[in-house]
Amino acid sequence: MTAQTNGAPTPYLHKQGTATQLIVDGAPFLILGGELHNSSSSNLEYMQPIWQRMCDMHFNTVLAAVSWELIEPDEGRFDFTLVDGLLRDARSHGLRLILLWFGSWKNGQSSYIPLWVKRDTARFPRAQIAGRTAEILSTLAEANWQADARAFAALMNHVRAVDSEQRTVIMVQVENEVGTLGDTRDHSELAEQAFAQPVPQELVTYLIKHRDLLGTELRSSWENAGARQNGTWAELFGTGPATDEFFMAWQYARYVDHVAIAGKEAYNIPLFVNAWLSHQQPEHIPGDWPSGGPLPHVLDLWLAGAPQIDILTPDIYAPNFEEWCQRYTRRGNPLFIPEMRRTEDGARHVFYAIGQHDAIGTSPFAVDSLPDPANAPLARSYAALQQVAPLILAHQGQGTMAGFLLDLEHPMVKRQLGGYELEIVLDAVFVFKSEIGYGLIIATGPDTFVGVGSGFKVTFRPLTPGPAIVGIAAVDEGEYRDGTWVAERRMNGDENAQGVAWRFSNQSISIQHCSVYRYE
Numbered sequence: 238m239t240a241q242t243n244g245a246p247t248p249y250l251h252k253q254g255t256a257t258q259l260i261v262d263g264a265p266f267l268i269l270g271g272e273l274h275n276s277s278s279s280n281l282e283y284m285q286p287i288w289q290r291m292c293d294m295h296f297n298t299v300l301a302a303v304s305w306e307l308i309e310p311d312e313g314r315f316d317f318t319l320v321d322g323l324l325r326d327a328r329s330h331g332l333r334l335i336l337l338w339f340g341s342w343k344n345g346q347s348s349y350i351p352l353w354v355k356r357d358t359a360r361f362p363r364a365q366i367a368g369r370t371a372e373i374l375s376t377l378a379e380a381n382w383q384a385d386a387r388a389f390a391a392l393m394n395h396v397r398a399v400d401s402e403q404r405t406v407i408m409v410q411v412e413n414e415v416g417t418l419g420d421t422r423d424h425s426e427l428a429e430q431a432f433a434q435p436v437p438q439e440l441v442t443y444l445i446k447h448r449d450l451l452g453t454e455l456r457s458s459w460e461n462a463g464a465r466q467n468g469t470w471a472e473l474f475g476t477g478p479a480t481d482e483f484f485m486a487w488q489y490a491r492y493v494d495h496v497a498i499a500g501k502e503a504y505n506i507p508l509f510v511n512a513w514l515s516h517q518q519p520e521h522i523p524g525d526w527p528s529g530g531p532l533p534h535v536l537d538l539w540l541a542g543a544p545q546i547d548i549l550t551p552d553i554y555a556p557n558f559e560e561w562c563q564r565y566t567r568r569g570n571p572l573f574i575p576e577m578r579r580t581e582d583g584a585r586h587v588f589y590a591i592g593q594h595d596a597i598g599t600s601p602f603a604v605d606s607l608p609d610p611a612n613a614p615l616a617r618s619y620a621a622l623q624q625v626a627p628l629i630l631a632h633q634g635q636g637t638m639a640g641f642l643l644d645l646e647h648p649m650v651k652r653q654l655g656g657y658e659l660e661i662v663l664d665a666v667f668v669f670k671s672e673i674g675y676g677l678i679i680a681t682g683p684d685t686f687v688g689v690g691s692g693f694k695v696t697f698r699p700l701t702p703g704p705a706i707v708g709i710a711a712v713d714e715g716e717y718r719d720g721t722w723v724a725e726r727r728m729n730g731d732e733n734a735q736g737v738a739w740r741f742s743n744q745s746i747s748i749q750h751c752s753v754y755r756y757e
Contacts, residue, residue: 248407248506250547250571254634256595257571259507261333261407265630267591268407268598269619270335272300272576273605275343279307281322288330291604293611295619298407299332300575300600304339304349309388312353317395324405335575335600337410338392340385340496344513345418345527347374354384364423373417376488376529377427386499397504408506410575411497414513414552415489416527421481423488432484436473440487441466443541450568454479454534478522483538485529490542497545509548510539511575514555533564540568548597552576558586559642562594573597579604584614585642585675587622588690592640592677595633621689621746624717625679628687632679643674643693655680657697657707657753664694664740671743684710686751692743694734697753704755709733712740713750722750 251260258265271291278284278301291299301323309315320336327334339349347355347363354361354374361381364373374381389411396406417423422432444451444459445466451459458474459465465473474480497508515526515534523529531539531549539549550573553561558577566572572594577583579601590596607613622629632638639652641661649662659678663671676690688695697707712728728749732740739751 245402245404247401247504248404250507252634254636256634257569257597258630258633259407259597262404265633266297266333266407267622267626267630268298268333268335268573268600269296269622269626270298270300270575270598270600271296271579271604271615272337272600272602273302274603275302275339277605278302278323279304279319281319281326284323284326287605288326288332290607290610291332292330294604294607294613294616295623296604297333297623298335298598298600299327300335300337300410302337302339302413303392304343305341305354305385305388306349306351308392309351312351312384315388315391315395317392317399320392320395321399324400324403327405328403332405334406335408335410336392336396336406337413337575338389340389340412341374341381341492342415343413345414345416345530346372348372350374362425362427364417364428365425366417366420366423368424371419373423375423375425375427376485376492377423377425377431382492382495386496389496390499390503393500393503401504406506409500409508410550411493411500411508411510411546414511414527414530415493416513416530417485417524418527419524421478421523421528422485428488431488432470434469435467436470437487438467440538440541441473443537447537447541451537452534452567455483455537458483478524478528482523482528482535485523486531486535486538487529487542489529490531490539490546494543494545497543501545507547508545509550509573509575510543510546511550511552514551514553514561517555517557533561533567536567536570540570547571548573550575552602553586554578558582559589559593562590562596566594571595571597574599576600576602578602579607579613579615581614584618585673587615587618588675588677589640589642591622591629592638594640595638617746621748624748625687625689627717627720628679628681629677632681637680638677640677641675641693643671645672652678653700654678655682655684655686656699656701658700660696660698661693662696664692664743673743674741676741684753686739686753687749688739688741688751689746689748690741691746693741695739695751696737697739699755704757706756707753708756709736709739710752710754711750714747715750716748724750
């Protein structure tokens with residue numbers, strides 16, 4: 238059930254076809270977001286000039302950290318002055334907020350916990366990493382998650398009390414890039430005891446029930462060890478770094494789920510966790526990245542161990558952006574990207590994530606320090622996507638939209654839309670040859686398409702019976718003004734290759750309507 242406040246639903250997730258959408262104020266919402274530097278939101282005065290910069294870049298959502306140490310400086314005494322100020326200022330600029338809970342861990346470390354937690358290592362035990370006590374709260378200590386859960390519940394309860402009518406806060410991230418750095422797993426006494434115990438029966442039952450859906454790494458390790466239905470971690474999965482990471486993934490998932498349960502009992506809005514991605518080089522092992530974080534190869538363990546988390550999300554800074562997007566959409570996991578590059582690459586990547594994978598939204602990191610924000614590549618991308626957002630949301634999950642990225646190594650892709658195969662290639666005919674192309678295309682009706690992007694051209698091949706040749710009937714470039722399409726120029730002649738191709742110059746991001754016809 239979706240919680241109701243004065244007749245209006247709180248933000249929630251909803252399936253539309255194959256897509257999962259975020260519903261805000263009763264309607265689908267596409268997050269065109271940006272994440273601030275970690276420390277920016279710790280001071281309201283420091284934030285004052287930042288809000289307008291966010292508006293200048295056409296953001297509709299800002300991702301801002303709220304740290305445990307600042308809201309509970311003394312145990313049991315909470316101060317939400319900072320949260321209230323963020324809500325006030327976001328509202329005054331017409332922006333939504335996604336709060337990032339820097340609780341027990343941030344980037345694998347416990348650097349944002351209150352001093353009263355840091356000092357009391359007897360009550361709040363640490364992990365043992367590479368033979369030393371680390372600045373990392375142990376996942377195995379009940380007192381740790383209980384203290385975190387109480388603070389998170391207090392935060393969520395306060396947000397419900399002061400924001401449930403305005404719904405400025407639309408999602409919350411629980412912790413930040415969790416996992417064990419510097420070792421494959423925790424070797425504290427508590428962890429050693431748990432590792433030597435039988436694998437929890439609830440996990441074994443989950444593996445058996447979902448055997449055919451499990452990822453390759455987890456299923457292979459389990460089956461190579463005999464697909465046992467009881468035994469220790471080593472007995473069920475073998476020995477080595479992979480098993481250590483499976484163990485840590487389960488421990489982090491259970492810990493985070495306890496925190497999430499407390500938060501949702503206070504205010505039930507969508508919660509997600511984010512991941513520091515693993516390295517692709519074969520010589521790297523868990524611990525080189527945060528071991529146990531919500532990565533694709535342990536996604537099943539997180540689905541089993543943290544059912545109160547709604548979305549497992551990637552922080553994508555790696556060059557193989559498309560691959561990571563694909564890996565995070567397994568088993569119906571919705572795609573939301575809370576961190577990615579803010580560069581020209583990132584400004585292109587948003588089209589692919591939204592167009593090809595029905596992403597709930599995107600959020601490049603450290604956007605508050607972009608020079609000349611109004612003219613940043615990201616601002617141009619978001620300005621175009623903002624115009625077509627209603628169309629995107631209407632077509633998510635319907636199989637009528639595609640996104641793409643092109644470069645000199647990958648100059649062509651094919652997509653099937655609206656009864657046609659679209660061959661999308663870098664456009665090398667214009668005076669300015671394209672070395673980069675990107676965009677998304679939506680089949681809006683019989684023989685009609687809307688495209689937005691730069692540096693590509695499209696030709697059509699029919700997939701249904703009838704005349705074999707496809708011609709370009711008309712191409713109009715324009716813009717959406719208050720949701721209404723306004724055509725500004727007809728793109729015939731050179732602009733559509735004499736009726737053969739639908740073309741997008743690489744000199745700007747263009748929004749175009751195209752209609753096609755068939756003939757012999």
